Amino acid sequence: MDFPDNRPNPDELLASIIDDEEKSKRGKLKIFFGMCAGVGKTYTMLQAARVEKIKGCDIIIGYIETHKRKETEALVEGLEVIKRNRYQYKSTSVEEMDLDSIIARNPQIVLVDELAHTNAPGSRHLKRYQDVQELLENGINVYTTVNVQHLESRSETVTQITGITVRETLPDEVFENADEVELVDLSPDELLQRLSDGKVYTPERSREAIMNFFRKGNITALREMALRIVAERVDKQLHVYMQQKQIRGPWKSGSHLLVAINYKVESMRLMRWAKNLAYSMGANIQAVYVETAHHLSSKEDEQLNKNINLAKQLGIKFRIVTNNDVVSAIVDFAQKENVSHIIVGKPRVRNLFAMLRLGNFVNRLIRYSGNIDVYILGSDSQSKGRYRERFFVPSFTSNLREYLTVILLIFITSVICYVVKDYIGYQIVSFGLLFLVSILAIFFGSGPILLAAALSALIWDYFFIPPQFTLHVGKPEDLLMLIMFFIIALLNGILTSRVRRQEQKIRIREERTHALYQLTKELNTASGMEEVSHIAMKYVQKYFNLDSAIILKNDLNLLEGQVQQGTVINLSENDFSVANWVFRNSTPAGKYTNTLPSNTNTFYPMAGNKGNMGVIAVKHPIIFTQGEEQFWEACLSQISGKFEREFLRNAAKNTYILSESEKLYKTLFNSISHELRIPVATVLGASDTLLSQSYPEETRQKLYTEINIASIRLNRLIDNLLNMSRLESGHIKPRLDWCDVHDLANTVAETLKSELIPFKLSTIIPTDMPLVMIDFGLIEQVLHNLILNATQIAPVGSVIRLKIFYDNGFLNIQLMDRGPGFNPSELNFVFDKFYRGKDAKAGGTGLGLSIVKGFVAAQEGTIIAENRVNGGAKFILKIPVKIQDLNQHLKTED
């Protein structure tokens, strides 16, 4: 059994859960929605606010337009009002909502009138709804008002109905994502009554308004639209509710709309229509633009950008695909994305050729689309003829030099042909010229080619076709040939230049792919924030010709002005606050964006999978073309991804260090606390005994001895700890000096005199042992620890053998005992910090041998431990040394 339509889509469920989580952190948006001005939205909003205020809610007014209506003004009283910001714009001063003050004031609810309002230049955001979104981001609930005509998707319909162009529009997404929408409704008659009573406008303005906008027909239409929108919204909420609660019902969803757009103004209408359809169907919607070899004029490019922006505004997911065959591109994309409906605009038909093409387009789309529904939307009469389909019209964008070069080349060729024409005949000349035009097409745009074709035809006619030096053509076959010559030249030229353009596009694409590959490759080999930043800035400079600066977040996930080294941009205090805003809101800001467009730099967030990594600032930005923008985003995402990996790597490293140091801390704690307590306990106990009572001299002496031994043990522990910390801090720099190893051995034996009493220390040093360059102190400590170690494990009376010799650049020190030796399994660990042999006697920290290893390593030496053949342990040290022959000096003396 298959219930594809009844089953809640898991993706949607997940999305709704994420939505809920996001929403709970965000403030809630309540919209008071009306069909037009004067229905009492602001009034209703203020009433609601007063109710909340009575309930004890912290509610303030961020921005209210009372239009001097008395009833409304009365309601404002008693509510806290945030003072507005004043901007000087040209000669007039404008008041705008003070966003930062509200955020700082942090109320529970703030009232903000007229959501669709456009802010004065110099404000942070272009539009007020962006301000409101920022308030919501900061967890502040917002009450606001919207009229139906301000909704982006309805604005055109409203214009059609009322004939008034709507300037201030609101992205549908904002409205759709509102948490609550309250309809403020009034019957048209009542509204008109209120108007004529002067409750909305002043009497004269009222009369004017009734004449123009507030005609009953208009009002009824707008009212219907408003009611319908709210009804659709309720419907959708029900749908969402049913889906969340897994209630089975007649699912409308599962529909997936694809609207194919191009670079024409008609696409805007197409998208609005499709958006409405999708909304009422409860369907997903996305748009696709197929990039072909067609060269976009700057106007077309601009319109395409507008279309893409509109798609974003309408909340339509947008993609670009490249394919010369529009139909197969659309169908392929639709199939891949599991689209159920394709919506395309109906191309205009102006001539036979276009009709053929259209038939071809529509037929093919229907033929190939299979079970996908295809909607073809008629074009709008208003925009007819504004943009023409072009096929032959060349782009005259080529520069003057190209034209002059073409003329010159044709002239030269003609002269040569003229000289040789008697040998080859005038007909062959035409081939020569034709050949030249074809060649030129490879190098020049269609404008110069058109000129070349016309010019060469003219020259051939005038100078070569008999009768010469007239435009008159004698024979009819010559005329035919001339016409054919012109057409072939033209077609040849145009087709070649078309191929060339396509090639250029592919080349640019290839270059970008290559560039991206280069960037990725270089980023991957980089390590450390510094290097990554450096590479990122280098590539931004190289590919976009832009200076940039990178600001990274810190460990606390805050952006606090850590500008990476190597930038040429100086960022001001103001720039940092913009960067911070960008970081927090994950939206680009600065020049050519909707936020703070007055700044000279543009700031882009570097978004990773888990939040932003930082911000990249670009100085003197340019308006990106569509292709460039895609490329920029691709580069940015590579850079951000790399930064994220770097952050993760650092985090992983820190975690590792933390866990290691924790482990170490525990071991240290266990071992040291034991080693410290035992001697301290002895000292304390013995001294206490001595203090409390008088004992015979013999007992006292024993106790004194115990105290002495315990102190020596404590002292040794402290020495070891100090040495260890010296090693750990990396502050050990060997103080190399000439050393007589006899002296070394004797000194160690002297310091360990008492410990060595029960043993026999046999020191073997060759008589011709040279002086060696070592750190006396460090090696003394090494030998001290090794010998002490031996005295602790070797059986009493056994021989401890110390052998020192020089061999081929190395000082060799070997220490052998007759103790139990090592368990073969622990040979690898004996030098590890805090490692203590399994059979070791009580006491000892496990530091001695690790210090030995550290000190030996500080002099670039090595140490290994092994078992002796006849039992016992053997340590073998090899330290690279310089030597000096002892006897040489004595000889010079004598």
Next chain:
Amino acid sequence: MTNTDTILIIDDEVQIRRLLEITLSANGYKIAEASTGKDGLIHAATTHPVLIILDLGLPDADGIEILKKLREWYLKPIIILSVRNSEEDIIRALDHGANDYLTKPFRTGELLARIRVAIRQSQGPSDDPVLIFGTLTIDLASHIVRKKNEILKLTSTEFSLLALLAKNEGRVLTHQFILKEIWGMGYQEQTQYLRVFMAQLRKKVEDDPAKPTLLNTESGIGYRFGG
């Protein structure tokens, strides 16, 4: 002028001062104490001690600086107390006029011996040109060294070295000091000479060169004759 039996202790650790006071009092010295470098300078000027014990790690000033200031006028012995592993500091202190040093923790017996040596030496070299150490006799005037009544064949450098150390019996001499005294300026870094001659001298002078009793090594710092 000089208080013949007062010792000044400049150390910020009260426990060390107490230990020193007990030990030194029991051995017949009078004690003056200072816990800071500044106090130490004042006390040195007012009590005229016969010897000063100076800690290098003082709270208010670097011990070396105090040492330098003391040495501007104070000519009696100064013994440095220092923590271990700071050979460089010790050498600096010795080069700036300290007579001897001890590392903390130290044995009180050793401290007392050093004090005695320092005080004795400060009373001026003996007029007797013949120094006697057990079986070893050094005649400074005739450059003759006898061991068990047999004349030792010493080179002139060996003799100079032995004489320098013997005249400063019980006192530590840094490598640089010895090199400068015997070989002259410009030889302070040539420690290999010193090692070679010291090894050679031990063979001739000591009963057991592997367990020297007269020519002792102060590891990392220098040599000390006897004591």
